Amino acid sequence: MIPSVSVRDLTVRYGATTAVGDLTVELAPGKIYGLLGRNGSGKTSLLSVLAAYRKADGGSVRVDGEDPFENPRTMRDTVFIRDTLDLADGDRIGRILDFHARLRPRWDADYAAHLLDVFGLDRRTRPSALSRGQRSSLGVVLGLACRAPLTLLDEVYLGMDAAARTAFYRELLDDYLAHPRTIVLSTHLIQEVADLFEEVVIIDRGRLVVQEDTDTFRSRGVAVTGPAEAVETFVSGRTVLGTQSLGGVSQATLYGSLGDEEELRAEQAGLSIAPVGIQDLFVHLTSGEHTPEAVR
Incomplete structure (x- = not known):
């Protein structure tokens, strides 16, 4: 058994x-x-x-x-x-x-x-x-x-x-x-x-x-990239695991999948959406910046 x-x-x-x-x-x-x-x-x-x-x-x-x-x-x-x-x-x-x-x-x-x-x-x-x-x-x-x-x-x-x-x-x-x-x-x-x-x-x-x-865990990580102001507006109210900026461009890693309407809204705002690999998602989740409760 x-x-x-x-x-x-x-x-x-x-x-x-x-x-x-x-x-x-x-x-x-x-x-x-x-x-x-x-x-x-x-x-x-x-x-x-x-x-x-x-x-x-x-x-x-x-x-x-x-x-x-x-x-x-x-x-x-x-x-x-x-x-x-x-x-x-x-x-x-x-x-x-x-x-x-x-x-x-x-x-x-x-x-x-x-x-x-x-x-x-x-x-x-x-x-x-x-x-x-x-x-x-x-x-x-x-x-x-x-x-x-x-x-x-x-x-x-x-x-x-x-x-x-x-x-x-x-x-x-x-x-x-x-x-x-x-x-x-x-x-x-x-x-x-x-x-x-x-x-x-x-x-x-x-x-x-x-x-x-x-497979579900893989879908939780989303990288949003685009003009800094547009990224900041789009990710407001979401669980943000990490951010990077270079010049006027920012990338935010989100915990939580996006629906079709949200993806369309991101596209209209000039943002690109990409999946985040399990290893990168793990690194963000264990960086010490987030409590376990914050990502559940």
Whole structure:
């Protein structure tokens, strides 16, 4: 069974620092989620709680209706691959794969062997002999071959070259389509991987900013460009994420789609309208100038 995930008023603290504060998010089963946030936004803390690596300091977390902390059933069906692998460097890759095969009921040894070939990894090699990118590739092998119903991937591409990242994205999508599960992919390479996401979850300073279907989210960003006075008049009363000016020309980035009548009014005012990419929209939403409530 593919689990749903329910997070209500989650708080995670490290001493006097609150990494996640009153975060509420719901993940329906069987989707690929893009978890986006700047460094220190609380992404890894959230994933660590979902994977039962640490206990929540407040609020509730339910994976398939159960608290995952020290819960053998949910832990068995959850895999969390971080940018730093938790491996014994003295073991060889083959032994590491065999160990995971004993722990993971859905482990596919043939698929693991296929992924080793894709990423050019040798079963006889020790992790200590791998480059940074190769260690990341090994993490991808472990994360995908176990086919855990809840798969959490946190910046797993670090050090990979463009060819390896492309192979990772292809394998993730192909295997997800063949073996559906809930996948949460935390990444900073938003533009490169955005087409994989079915939903986007953005958190900033430990709080939810946006959770939305990817196509809907794409439609939220609008860039309005033209004479400065006309732009200022047109965007009045709207949520303006940012502005740029050069001479007498201004560009304003708006949060919120425009209707046909509004687009016609913009055209009559000599303004041009263009979509804003997910990465640019993310940058504006997490710039620190807007509260989460302001863009909902």
